[in-house]
Amino acid sequence: MPLLTPSTQRSIVIIGKENTGKSQLVASLTGRSSYSTNFRGSTVTCETYPGDRMTFVDTPGILYRSDTATTRAALEQLQRHDTVLLVVKATHADEDLADLLPLVKGKRGIVVMTFWDKVLSSELTQQAIQRWQQATNLTLIPVDARHLNTTQRQDIKAAIEQPSVFPEYWQPMPLGWRIEPHPTLLEHSRWGWLLAIALLLIPAVLTVWFANTFAAIVDPLVQGMVEPTVGMLSGLPSLPREILMGRYGLVTMGPLYSGNIGK
Incomplete structure (x- = not known):
């Protein structure tokens, strides 16, 4: 098998809000440990994770309607790359998609929904995911980024090899749920x-x-x-x-x- 050259190496930028599990997801996809440039679980600089046939660029979490240095760094990386792995939290899917979809319109990519373990998986939730995929032709993969299994890892890599275009205008059907963590004692x-x-x-x-x-x-x-x-x-x-x-x-x-x- 010939060695991959830089021209055949696909570059994917990972975009999402703070604390969505982006770094854990990319570490699971590449088999590399998360780098140390984070503060209280939030990435504060852009980090590159080379993998097999593709390189992932992990960006700081976007603070919506904010002009912080970390948000600007993430948006700069978004402008430089055409392929996007958009990460949203299953517990806040409606608002995350509403805020982030306008930023990636016209780009190519997939959507990974993290914290799926916090959602009570049912026929209703599965139908909602299917309706979203049918309405947009986007691949949407729900996962628990901390425990990514082999099948999910393969599905994500296969989908990112054939990314779909994020629609210019799409108002996703609201899921209607927002799941907050249980209050502590x-x-x-x-x-x-x-x-x-x-x-x-x-x-x-x-x-x-x-x-x-x-x-x-x-x-x-x-x-x-x-x-x-x-x-x-x-x-x-x-x-x-x-x-x-x-x-x-x-x-x-x-x-x-x-x-x-x-x-």
């Missing part, structure tokens, strides 16, 4: 604040209890070790005896020993 309206205070105080209480318990066990042992020395030094004049064996003496203030031996 700390966000509970009635006793969340009590749990937060408890989490702040419990480490301090446990630390003090452990220190006192440990001291109660070890202190008698240390006293037994120090007493012979105190007896040997008890005949010293008052000043050196006070320095060595007084309340704050060098001997009596030894590790874990705070008694008044020798006073």
Whole structure:
């Protein structure tokens, strides 16, 4: 098999909003670990992932109606490439598509819907995906980007080899769902604040209890070790005896020993 030349290497730009799983998706597709230029899970620079027959360009998440440096960098990469892997969150599919489709109109590509594991897959949701594909001739692949299986990986690569044109004008039929993560215990309206205070105080209480318990066990042992020395030094004049064996003496203030031996 002849070696691939740069002219045969397809370049695909990955476009999506923040925290849609773009970096995890491209890492799964190429078998490479996500690069380190991210902050709190968000890519902050454009990164290139070479793969078999195609190179993926991971871009920062687009902040809709924003002119941040990261959004500008993503849009610049979008202008440079004709093939797009558009990533939307299944939990916010309606608004993500409404915001991102105008940016990619006229380009060629596919749509990958991440966080599909958060959606209750049913005949209704499958029919919605099929209607979208029929209306646009676009390939739309729902996945869990963190656990991309072999079949999904092959489907994505095969689809991107034959991308479809994003329509100039398309108002997708709303799915009608928006799935937010379940609130944490700390966000509970009635006793969340009590749990937060408890989490702040419990480490301090446990630390003090452990220190006192440990001291109660070890202190008698240390006293037994120090007493012979105190007896040997008890005949010293008052000043050196006070320095060595007084309340704050060098001997009596030894590790874990705070008694008044020798006073």
